[in-house]
Amino acid sequence: MRSDKSTAGWTLIELIIIIVILGVIASVTIPAYMNMTTSAEINGCQASQGTIRSAVSMYYAKHKGVLPTSLTTSMFVNDEIPQCSTGGTITYTKTSDSTYTVQCSIPEHNTPAVNP
Numbered sequence: 001m002r003s004d005k006s007t008a009g010w011t012l013i014e015l016i017i018i019i020v021i022l023g024v025i026a027s028v029t030i031p032a033y034m035n036m037t038t039s040a041e042i043n044g045c046q047a048s049q050g051t052i053r054s055a056v057s058m059y060y061a062k063h064k065g066v067l068p069t070s071l072t073t074s075m076f077v078n079d080e081i082p083q084c085s086t087g088g089t090i091t092y093t094k095t096s097d098s099t100y101t102v103q104c105s106i107p108e109h110n111t112p113a114v115n116p
């Protein structure tokens with residue numbers, strides 16, 4: 001028995017409707033996805049900065065109130081200084097005997113400086 005011609009395959013109109021629907025879905029979801037990746041990159045960098053601040057605080061406590069002059073790999077559990085997740089450079093600067101800043105070279109990645 002042959003199948004009826006009207007039920008075999010898709011008509012051009014049906015295909016056009018499907019393509020239009022997929023286009024609408026893509027135009028809504030792709031910009032939302034782009035924003036998510038941007039905020040994930042910022043969060044990743046801020047997590048790295050938080051890890052550095054924690055290591056500086058531990059150094060400060062261990063050395064009885066002396067801040068490190070620079071970051072060393074021995075301050076971190078995996079002997080690796082955390083980096084910016086998107087290619088920025090995170091810098092630690094000792095601003096006085098008891099204050100310091102940790103900043104990324106990408107301005108949007110920075111959180112307020114915290115004292116030990």
Ligand SMILES: [Zn+2]
Pocket residue numbers: 045084085086088089104105106109
């Ligand atoms: Zn960064």
